[in-house]
Amino acid sequence: MNRTPRALLVTSLLVAACGSTSESSDAPLDPTSEEVPTEGETPNGPGARPGETPGAEKPIDPKVLVADLRADVNRDGVIGLDDAADDQNEDTWDATHGAVFLANIDDDEEVCTTTNIDDVDLPSCNDAADTSVNGAEDAKDLARIKMRPWPAAPDDTKATLAISVPDRVNVFLVKGATFELFDTTKTISAADIRAGIELAIEAKDIVRDLAEWDGYVDLSLQMSGGGQKGSDKLRMRVSPVMTYHHLLPTESTWVSQMNSAGNAAMRADLALAATAAGVPAPRTIPTTDQWTQDFFETGYMSMPAAGGGQHVIRVTLRSANTDSPNTPRNPLRRAGRAAFAMMRGKDMAAVQQFDLSRRGRFDTLNSFGNFETIPPYSANGKSYPLGRQLRGNIATYYTDASFTKMMEAQSVQPPVYVDTSWLLVGHIDETVSFVKASSPRGWALLVNDATMARNMLQAQSNAGNGGTPMFVGKYWDSQSPAQATINQVLSDADVMQASAEAAVEIAAQLATIKAETGITDAEIIKVPFLHMTASGKSVAYQPGMVNGLYLSPTHFVAPDPHGPVINGEDIFQKAMRDALTPYGITVHFAEDWDTYHRNLGEVHCGTNSVRQVPAAKWWESGR
Numbered sequence: 001m002n003r004t005p006r007a008l009l010v011t012s013l014l015v016a017a018c019g020s021t022s023e024s025s026d027a028p029l030d031p032t033s034e035e036v037p038t039e040g041e042t043p044n045g046p047g048a049r050p051g052e053t054p055g056a057e058k059p060i061d062p063k064v065l066v067a068d069l070r071a072d073v074n075r076d077g078v079i080g081l082d083d084a085a086d087d088q089n090e091d092t093w094d095a096t097h098g099a100v101f102l103a104n105i106d107d108d109e110e111v112c113t114t115t116n117i118d119d120v121d122l123p124s125c126n127d128a129a130d131t132s133v134n135g136a137e138d139a140k141d142l143a144r145i146k147m148r149p150w151p152a153a154p155d156d157t158k159a160t161l162a163i164s165v166p167d168r169v170n171v172f173l174v175k176g177a178t179f180e181l182f183d184t185t186k187t188i189s190a191a192d193i194r195a196g197i198e199l200a201i202e203a204k205d206i207v208r209d210l211a212e213w214d215g216y217v218d219l220s221l222q223m224s225g226g227g228q229k230g231s232d233k234l235r236m237r238v239s240p241v242m243t244y245h246h247l248l249p250t251e252s253t254w255v256s257q258m259n260s261a262g263n264a265a266m267r268a269d270l271a272l273a274a275t276a277a278g279v280p281a282p283r284t285i286p287t288t289d290q291w292t293q294d295f296f297e298t299g300y301m302s303m304p305a306a307g308g309g310q311h312v313i314r315v316t317l318r319s320a321n322t323d324s325p326n327t328p329r330n331p332l333r334r335a336g337r338a339a340f341a342m343m344r345g346k347d348m349a350a351v352q353q354f355d356l357s358r359r360g361r362f363d364t365l366n367s368f369g370n371f372e373t374i375p376p377y378s379a380n381g382k383s384y385p386l387g388r389q390l391r392g393n394i395a396t397y398y399t400d401a402s403f404t405k406m407m408e409a410q411s412v413q414p415p416v417y418v419d420t421s422w423l424l425v426g427h428i429d430e431t432v433s434f435v436k437a438s439s440p441r442g443w444a445l446l447v448n449d450a451t452m453a454r455n456m457l458q459a460q461s462n463a464g465n466g467g468t469p470m471f472v473g474k475y476w477d478s479q480s481p482a483q484a485t486i487n488q489v490l491s492d493a494d495v496m497q498a499s500a501e502a503a504v505e506i507a508a509q510l511a512t513i514k515a516e517t518g519i520t521d522a523e524i525i526k527v528p529f530l531h532m533t534a535s536g537k538s539v540a541y542q543p544g545m546v547n548g549l550y551l552s553p554t555h556f557v558a559p560d561p562h563g564p565v566i567n568g569e570d571i572f573q574k575a576m577r578d579a580l581t582p583y584g585i586t587v588h589f590a591e592d593w594d595t596y597h598r599n600l601g602e603v604h605c606g607t608n609s610v611r612q613v614p615a616a617k618w619w620e621s622g623r
Helices: 119-124 190-195 261-277 334-341 401-409 450-465 486-490 493-517 571-583
Strands: 013-015 021-023 099-101 143-147 158-163 169-175 178-181 197-203 216-225 228-238 250-257 283-286 296-305 309-318 348-351 372-374 377-379 382-384 388-392 416-418 432-436 443-448 475-477 524-527 531-534 537-540 549-552 555-559 586-590 607-611
Touching: 099 143, 099 197, 099 296, 119 334, 119 348, 158 190, 190 216, 250 261, 250 549, 261 549, 261 555, 261 586, 296 334, 296 607, 309 334, 334 348, 372 432, 372 493, 377 493, 416 493, 432 549, 432 571, 443 493, 450 486, 450 493, 450 571, 493 531, 493 537, 524 571, 571 586
Parallel strands: 099 228, 250 283, 309 348, 388 416, 443 524, 555 586
Antiparallel strands: 013 021, 143 197, 158 216, 169 178, 169 197, 216 228, 250 607, 296 309, 372 388, 377 382, 432 443, 531 537, 549 555
């Protein structure tokens, strides 16, 4: 069934950790009481006092008011009431400390459905859409907060807790295994202050626009009693959504399952390659949309877990493609519904963001073939431990602005933009990819080199092999044979001109990537294939071997180039193998001509992957 918001569970009874209850008061705090330092602050500043051991808590005088909120400030997955590291500078957030929480938008009970649900309503079903905690699994997705007990609190003691962005979060009072929505309009009673309380927090959504919410929440405690008053403030930050880079181990792959011989042929080759790489066989999505890479992108959110690990919610991004911009309730690319129908569930969330006002302009750029992630690196005095987004996006040929704003707001993978406007499809995966390498950055860049392809053919022509055919038995459509000899290709003015222009454009892309990453020519692997024009822009004439699926550090699936066979070997297959063999990578060639190549895409365009969450923790990036 479709989840609908449930009744608010607001209570004026706050429960101590031991399970006892006490009556709350609506009376205001006493403004004439004596101020005491906020917990963790002293006349000597936060942290250890003179003569104390750093990291140790000062014994608490039972007669002194204790206003102390605690969260996992030191990010070890545990809240330590006696650990100074969970208290120091808790009202700030940076690379070394600060508590984290999650946008709890998965579906742990697996009750969400997409049946008879319009596009615009699909995201409304998730665990944070109501004010309940939906079972034990849902509870694991909430970050905890504790208020230190003050056992000696006088009877007149009371406290209030304010939340800086109450519309962005749900905060629950934890009573054993039950959770009740915390009511900030009520005061916390003396009995609950004596026992201490525990809270749990979730964000209702991810950050989408920094101008509307920067992802931070401040919880402010005000307390008075026994002629004293005190306060404490805690700052927390919601996890960003991060995408995977190609160097991460593959956990699963996806491919559309269509009723076509070309799709079946590629799926068969992918399955063989997956077996060789030791990864699971590709999972299938029943759809007539063969561009599996384009209608969703995979990623994750995370917060610290005990033992130094991460508690993760996987996130699938639906593309902002508006195939039907004149249909406001269902404007999005139909196949993208798979993000909600097949990839939302326990610890799995789906997100969509789009702007109908653009009326589908430049919509091809919103496909995720135009969204890659540069692997981690350091350059220009900056470190990017989770890599960076890489997209085709310029001032005159641009992606959906609202989706782009959302991805930029994630902050930890700041984007690099290059010009893909010269390409008909306009996707960055048409020209570059990444593989693991023993290099200063740990990776190498695969780059299309049309000049290299032309030179290879010219060398064979000069060697007397100009009459050797390529694209043997292939067709551009049912009536147009693609087969051509080497000399015919070299004499094709359109192919030669488009290839020369592609070389210039790709050099410009490469210059941008070099400037941003510091990558050198020694870390660039040239991948030869030519270009031609279609509708006045550039497309791959030969199957673009850079546009492949990197299954593992030692296995790469490229489209079969169907090049000229000289001395019993396809010269373009050989060039690709020779290029990757020094990196210990076996190249598998998949048949993708009929369903993919002649429809302006390749293996990468027709596949997708979910990868292992990296060991690098986003909160250590300082962004």
